[in-house]
Amino acid sequence: MPLKDVIAPFYVWKRAFEKPYTTAKPIEERPGAASYRGFHTNDMALCVGCGTCETICQNEAIDMVPVPGIETTAKDSGLRPMVDNGRCCWCALCVDICTTGSLRLTNEYIWVSTDSDGFRFIPGTGDNPWDDKALGYRRDPGYRLMDYERQDMAMLTPEESARSFLEVVKGYSAEQARKEAERCVDCGICIATCPAHMDIPEYIKAVRDGDFETGLRLLYRTNPMPATCGRICTHRCEEVCSVGHMGDPVAIRWLKRYICDQVPESDYADILRDQSTSNGRKVAIIGAGPGGLSAAYYLTRLGYAVTLYESQEKGGGMLRYGVPSYRLPYDQLDKDIDYILSLGATIHYNTRVGRELRFPELMADFDAIFFSVGLSDPYGLGVEGEDHPRVLSGLKVLEDVTHDRDPDVGRRVAVIGGGNVAMDAARVSRRLGAEVTVLYRRRIEDMPADPEEIHEAQAEQVKFVTQAIPVRVEEGPSPRQVNIRWGEAEMVADEKGGRPRPVLMEDRIHTETYDSIISAIGQGGDYEFLSDEYADRVEMKRGKVIANEYRQTTIPKLFVGGDIANNTADAISAIADGHQAAVGIDHFLSSGS
């Protein structure tokens, strides 16, 4: 044995005098590192309760629970994550996947409690001892577990679109649709917001799976006009999409369109299998717009004999006569309508109730009536000279284009208004070769039109003049021309907290000459057809018909839906109304109440 091996160990005797390495808790504290994965905390105001944390947690340590003081709203499920520290492994995938970035970890790792149930807690309530501690782990912006960018939609260039009535949006490719569908986190917040409560996460899953038959069946459960809505829906679902908090919302509308584009109409009957047996009852529907068609579909499926009365020569209502074909091609609208009518409903075109036949007759002949006649009475500008022959109505212009008639807008056009009708009228006029100026009372951000429509109109060289209030319409230099006097407005904050009001500045008045002025500042309902006998009995408020949750009016067998009965006045709300009314009529006729 070498002597070194006996002596060497004694070289380290100095270690005996070294200080201990341990932290003398509780005298000393050792905070976790800056990115330590400690206990959860949550920014309750930022969190929308999407539940993605719950979905990704591989230990099922997170449950979404109601929390006092958190209300369910359109954008918020009203639930918040509850963490079970008995199951949590602090992997922080919940933090990484959180769609709002509200869920984070603190760097606190010691917790003593006498409450034996306290290991289950709701982060961010302020009741947890670590809620005010320094934040630990947060997702580094350099990495992500989901795709925040939407798949680009192929569109006509503004130069191309301004010259033709071809559909502007070209649709997704299979690869794009699958990628876009993968972006969905299945939270379902969109379902509550959709007026028709469509099964959005489920049909998006169908796109991911490439199972378009299931997708189509899911669409028709709540919406019998999916090809239409896949193009022109106001898509409020996308406004609340939880993915939209940190990225682009999922293109829900385009995915709906994609499903419909994949299935030819000839396959619809086989896939949907909507056959039903007649129950012997008859329902009349006045107006074959989205509301009437939706009601017709669901009533037919329930076995009712449905008769539709449509004043125009074709069905679709505002979808056909108010939405230009570059947004909604007629063949797509016809695809939806043809399938609904193929189920057996009778439709009388060019039949206006109140003109070709009387409303009381319908009341006598049918077990129930649903009416969804839309808002067809354009509001006047309310200024002197507005009945000048060169002042056209936006709706009339759009209707003429649908009928293939020249609306005769001229070369220089002013459109007054900021809604979708105004945008459509402006873009249609562009396509007819006119130079178009939109005059709007408020600011761009106040416009009720879809932002996409505004952007596309701008791209198509429509000129926007905002905070412009029409003052008077005057004779133009020639009979084919018209002058408009308009004044600049300043926005004045509303004392009651409402949106700011435009106030005319009397000293800034301009006069301009146009070939035509298209008025598109909204429209009201026309209830003349109800006849005096019933008009008084149908309760109304601010020009809209009052109805209960089943869309039943104050006359029990009379149901109502669409723009005349809701405040959102869009196609999807009308479709939802039609569905609710069908359920309501069925309930009414079965139970008698």
Next chain:
Amino acid sequence: MSDRSRYPELVDGKPAVDLDSEKYVKLWHGPQHPGITGNMSLELILCGDEVVDCKTHVGYLHRGFEKLMERRTWIQNFPVVCRIAVPEPAFNEYLYAAGVEELAGIRPPERAQWIRNLNLEMMRLASYMAWLGGQAGAFGNNTIGQWTITHRDYLLDLFEEMTGGRIYHMYMLPGGVRSGLPDGFEGRLEAVLQKCEKLLKEIELVLLNNSVFKARAVGLGYIDKDMIDRYGITGPNQRACGVKRDLRKDAPYLVYDRLDFEIITGTASDAYERTWVRYREMHQCIDLCRQIMARMPKEGPFHEPLPNVLHWRIPPGQTYVKAECTRGEKGYYLVSDGSLYPRRICIRGPSYTHAFPVMEKLAIGTDIADIAGLMVSLHTYPPEIER
């Protein structure tokens, strides 16, 4: 070993032990025993204080990881895999990530590969630190364990600020790593590396030049060279026998092909030699960490963006990825059927070989007092056996 005159007769290759003869004693070494590196037990048959038969029993740590992973999505398995080898989770994280990346066709950014490499070498050093304490402790030198575990804790402090976790880092996920290195990390790492170097020098004096340790470890658990391939022995157990194999050199992954190092081997192939090989590999880890810090890109992306992981489908396929962990070759066999979940994941951990056939063979003829030292010298982790 050839003289079996003192050992029980073999019947069908198994020793026929008649416990009633009072010639033998059956002793359970474990499952709770400091000489066992985790919860595992050796069923020993003793004749006097000499082991005449040994049988390894596992099952105390079985959590069914491989099955568990078939029921979890690809991303949900990321926090699961690190638990398969508690003292060195990083190798599991790396291999799972590398396998998924290969199947999904993802190429992690350059910087991520360097950071992963650093993480793995730090992990190797930390794992050896824990082992070194165990090896010394198994022969009664318990103080050394206190020093090495402390130094391992210094390394865990670094992991904590690098990854957010001390033991289970959950840091290397498919696509790269979860963050870059924190500010000033290089300086703090260097300080810890220097502390470790100082400690290692002292350990050389107090353990490797310790006549008592030498007397007990030299010649203990001799692994014959022809056993290597027959038993599938890898890692330092194999290198101490003179076989120059190391996946870091033979099948370079990450950035090992850009680092300067030599495979460390020994000749004597006993417990002492294995300690000596690992001891030198610890110095090598320190050197590699310094090389990586000096050469790694300091800027740039550290993660390749993934699609929405909640719906992440991996194209159908299979792969086997491997890496040199502290104990030898560790491999992940992954099969995807194109769904949201793995079809099969099978993990090849070196502990299985070393703790089962090798240990059962080496134990025979060993004194009961040396069993713990022998067990630790094979460096096995029971949770890795029971996937």
